[in-house]
Amino acid sequence: MSLPHIAADQISLPHVLAALGDPTRLAIVRMLAHSADMPIACGGFTDLGSKTNISYHLAKLREAGITRTEIAGTSRLISLRSADLDARFPGLLDSILLATSDAARAHDPLPIPATGVLA
Amino acid sequence: MSLPHIAADQISLPHVLAALGDPTRLAIVRMLAHSADMPIACGGFTDLGSKTNISYHLAKLREAGITRTEIAGTSRLISLRSADLDARFPGLLDSILLATSDAARAHDPLPIPATGVLA
DNA sequence: TCCTTTGTTCAAAATTCATTGAACTATTGA
DNA sequence: TCAATAGTTCAATGAATTTTGAACAAAGGA
Numbered sequence: 001m002s003l004p005h006i007a008a009d010q011i012s013l014p015h016v017l018a019a020l021g022d023p024t025r026l027a028i029v030r031m032l033a034h035s036a037d038m039p040i041a042c043g044g045f046t047d048l049g050s051k052t053n054i055s056y057h058l059a060k061l062r063e064a065g066i067t068r069t070e071i072a073g074t075s076r077l078i079s080l081r082s083a084d085l086d087a088r089f090p091g092l093l094d095s096i097l098l099a100t101s102d103a104a105r106a107h108d109p110l111p112i113p114a115t116g117v118l119a
Numbered sequence: 120m121s122l123p124h125i126a127a128d129q130i131s132l133p134h135v136l137a138a139l140g141d142p143t144r145l146a147i148v149r150m151l152a153h154s155a156d157m158p159i160a161c162g163g164f165t166d167l168g169s170k171t172n173i174s175y176h177l178a179k180l181r182e183a184g185i186t187r188t189e190i191a192g193t194s195r196l197i198s199l200r201s202a203d204l205d206a207r208f209p210g211l212l213d214s215i216l217l218a219t220s221d222a223a224r225a226h227d228p229l230p231i232p233a234t235g236v237l238a
Numbered sequence: 239t240c241c242t243t244t245g246t247t248c249a250a251a252a253t254t255c256a257t258t259g260a261a262c263t264a265t266t267g268a
Numbered sequence: 269t270c271a272a273t274a275g276t277t278c279a280a281t282g283a284a285t286t287t288t289g290a291a292c293a294a295a296g297g298a
Binding site: 041042043051052054055056058059073074075076 | 242243244
Binding site for chain 1: 132133134135136137138139140141142145207208209210211213214215217218219
């Protein structure tokens, strides 16, 4: 079971870039990329915002064609559409993920986690 | 003579992606990339919008660290900060420019099927 | 069945963004 | 000096975005 997703061919570059231009959504994508193809349920992102707000951002990512959402019971499993994105825009996702690595973030303002080990 | 620009290592990924998430600004960057290191004056972008509007978008690109603006007489010469961007986010600009190429854009407008239910 | 878990949808508020026209600065050339 | 050129800045406006809480729906377990 799965929510409707746009075809890989119809993923639009400005929409993808605009979606990833938001720090919360970029953090979500980064978490998905680091989970090694293991989908993450919505609840796994609660450090990044309220339940409602995460739902909103996840919808944006899905509508942009960046993530896939599978329904499993009461959970929704979110995964990156890495292959679709790389086919449509070769190298784009990789370079963005590389840019979000700790080294590249060294000069970025520290993201403030709502709660967590850094607090 | 040149306007103030942020340092290369302070360029922020979310800001860059948000800036390039706008179709007008993406078109500006594409024009700059295709001009083979020849800077373009603001007037060169008038196809993309009104004078005031282009000024606004060029300021956004400059503030994000994507372009450099040099003052030359009454003109301002805009150029891409390709080297700075590539040093900060390796491969990112190239993959975005590749994604804006004609081949990658082929599926952006809704394709009209020769035959089918939509006809 | 009832309750809990998981997540969405809705309406409202606050904020930000994009666009425009008028007014402005600064440089160039006649 | 005067006028034209090249862009910016400002204020206003309408649109889109982000965020929140309340209400909702669906599935699972006691």
